[in-house]
Amino acid sequence: xxxxxxxxxxxxxxxxxxxxxxxxxxxxxxxxxxxxxxxxxxxxxxxxxxxxxxxxxxxxxxxxxxxxxxxxxxxxxxxxxxxxxxxxxxxxxxxxxxxxxxxxxxxxxxxxxxxxxxxxxxxxxxxxxxxxxxxxxxxxxxxxxxxxxxxxxxxxxxxxxxxxxxxxxxxxxxxxxxxxxxxxxxxxxxxxxxxxxxxxxxxxxxxxxxxxxxxxxxxxxxxxxxxxxxxxxxxxxxxxxxxxxxxxxxxxxxxxxxxxxxxxxxxxxxxxxxxxxxxxxxxxxxxxxxxxxxxxxxxxxxxxxxxxxxxxxxxxxxxxxxxxxxxxxxxxxxxx
Numbered sequence: 632x633x634x635x636x637x638x639x640x641x642x643x644x645x646x647x648x649x650x651x652x653x654x655x656x657x658x659x660x661x662x663x664x665x666x667x668x669x670x671x672x673x674x675x676x677x678x679x680x681x682x683x684x685x686x687x688x689x690x691x692x693x694x695x696x697x698x699x700x701x702x703x704x705x706x707x708x709x710x711x712x713x714x715x716x717x718x719x720x721x722x723x724x725x726x727x728x729x730x731x732x733x734x735x736x737x738x739x740x741x742x743x744x745x746x747x748x749x750x751x752x753x754x755x756x757x758x759x760x761x762x763x764x765x766x767x768x769x770x771x772x773x774x775x776x777x778x779x780x781x782x783x784x785x786x787x788x789x790x791x792x793x794x795x796x797x798x799x800x801x802x803x804x805x806x807x808x809x810x811x812x813x814x815x816x817x818x819x820x821x822x823x824x825x826x827x828x829x830x831x832x833x834x835x836x837x838x839x840x841x842x843x844x845x846x847x848x849x850x851x852x853x854x855x856x857x858x859x860x861x862x863x864x865x866x867x868x869x870x871x872x873x874x875x876x877x878x879x880x881x882x883x884x885x886x887x888x889x890x891x892x893x894x895x896x897x898x899x900x901x902x903x904x905x906x907x908x909x910x911x912x913x914x915x916x917x918x919x920x921x922x923x924x925x926x927x928x929x930x931x932x933x934x935x936x937x938x939x940x941x942x943x944x945x946x947x948x949x950x951x952x953x954x955x956x957x958x959x960x961x962x963x964x965x966x967x
Contacts, residue, residue, distance in 0.1 A: 653680055659803055662802045665778040665804075666779050666780075666782075666806045667808070667809070677736045692726050692734070692736065709725040710724045730771075735776070740778065740779055752793065758772065811851050818847065820856060843880055850882050921953065
């Protein structure tokens with residue numbers, strides 16, 4: 632087992648199913664697609680794939696596709712020759728060149744524009760590219776590991792993602808489970824983070840008290856492992872004692888009252904009948920919560936989708952899809 636494998640901490644069945652695929656994924660030359668919510672550790676998983684295989688002595692080059700402006704994507708990925716455009720005073724190698732022989736990790740690939748997707752597809756098909764201003768193509772040997780926090784099949788169906796690129800990427804696929812679906816790993820991860828940050832802040836041995844454990848286990852962790860890391864880091868930095876208790880953890884007291892509101896509303900309406908299944912009622916509660924939450928956000932931000940999406944910590948396109956799902960028109964809230 633490599634050091635990167637050891638960094639992937641967890642004993643839950645669904646997590647072990649995912650990590651158990653690493654040896655096969657690292658040896659295969661095919662493209663790998665990692666899906667999972669924000670904060671589930673997709674880049675860490677991608678690094679484990681790279682450093683567990685034959686390419687571990689070559690570069691691992693990560694790139695956040697969402698951070699690349701459309702007009703710079705081709706230049707960033709493929710580079711340019713001197714004089715290719717105004718200001719191109721020297722030759723610049725792109726990320727595909729930098730990753731030659733190794734792995735190029737394309738995070739948030741769902742954020743690529745259709746034009747960028749088209750350019751990427753050609754490289755994946757032919758394993759060659761042409762820098763800007765060049766008349767010659769260059770061949771590369773790059774393993775592509777892509778990651779998405781959005782359902783690419785849905786984006787394909789709604790024509791926001793190229794179908795041919797999806798099938799090119801989705802050769803070997805693995806889904807990372809959210810932290811709420813691997814409850815048995817929460818305290819294990821918290822203890823690991825505790826050791827890391829205690830050392831970072833020069834603290835002695837710190838333990839987690841019973842009240843803190845209960846609070847950690849009772850939280851839904853929408854930000855997943857990344858959120859857990861931040862909570863433990865703040866607690867270690869701010870706590871004065873040698874044992875963390877509930878009051879040391881910067882978390883909502885409980886999510887149950889928030890969830891109980893829609894549930895009690897449904898009960899009061901007589902929606903819950905004797906033959907209502909748990910799954911059906913769960914979906915009703917979720918749908919009612921989503922619609923109320925989105926309406927409140929739009930009202931607060933006067934119909935401004937960009938501001939509302941940032942407040943919800945969701946990508947703008949994903950936020951728009953939620954609005955479409957619930958039939959909400961931002962113009963109704965623009966004058967609110």
